[in-house]
Amino acid sequence: MQPRMQVLQGDITTLEVDVIVNAANSSLLGGGGVDGAIHRAAGPELLKACQQVRQQQGECPPGHSVITTAGNLRAKAVIHTVGPVWHGGGEHEARLLEDAYRNSLLLAEANGYTSIAFPAISTGVYGYPKPAAAEIAVNTVSAHLIRRPQLQQVLFVCFDAETAHLYQHLLTQQGEES
Ligand code: ADP
Numbered sequence: 001m002q003p004r005m006q007v008l009q010g011d012i013t014t015l016e017v018d019v020i021v022n023a024a025n026s027s028l029l030g031g032g033g034v035d036g037a038i039h040r041a042a043g044p045e046l047l048k049a050c051q052q053v054r055q056q057q058g059e060c061p062p063g064h065s066v067i068t069t070a071g072n073l074r075a076k077a078v079i080h081t082v083g084p085v086w087h088g089g090g091e092h093e094a095r096l097l098e099d100a101y102r103n104s105l106l107l108a109e110a111n112g113y114t115s116i117a118f119p120a121i122s123t124g125v126y127g128y129p130k131p132a133a134a135e136i137a138v139n140t141v142s143a144h145l146i147r148r149p150q151l152q153q154v155l156f157v158c159f160d161a162e163t164a165h166l167y168q169h170l171l172t173q174q175g176e177e178s
Helices: 035-044 044-057 093-110 131-147 161-173
Strands: 005-009 018-024 065-069 078-080 115-118 153-158
Touching: 005 065, 005 131, 005 161, 018 035, 018 065, 018 093, 044 065, 044 078, 078 093, 093 115, 093 131, 131 153, 131 161, 153 161
Parallel strands: 005 153, 018 078, 018 115, 115 153
Antiparallel strands: 065 078
């Protein structure tokens, strides 16, 4: 049987999955890194959708997620989640990162989707140490998937080889392959 969690090295914007997760900032109005890449690939429709959410709900706090259409992307929807900024580990960063993953999975399920791709949330400009963030990502997703059959495929999309190796190692330990 195909493992439900897999690692991919590459650009998340090119994937044909139901949902792509964006590592957004609280403004939801775009930024650099993966956020900028997703908005560039999706086109202006995505920004418009984010502006609407923003008008209805205000800012998106760390650990929370919102869903929009996906503009020109091959995905059906984008889930924008806000990871924590790393302040040294004493400001609930681990819990907030777990929340960002878990709330994104719940939102994808609530919308009836079966496949989802995550970037390595918070490990760019937000400075979360990559090994610790990868462990939280894999543990949170794997705990969530137990007894929840709806999500068939969860991809961890790594931009660099170092991150891909970290995930690979963790998934091998979990008995999953990539
Ligand atoms: P954050 O602000 O949450 O730290 P960043 O976008 O700065 O978000 O970085 C999050 C991760 O996304 C980093 O590991 C970065 O290398 C990665 N990344 C950047 N662009 C892409 C992309 N096109 N596809 C997948 N991952 C990406």
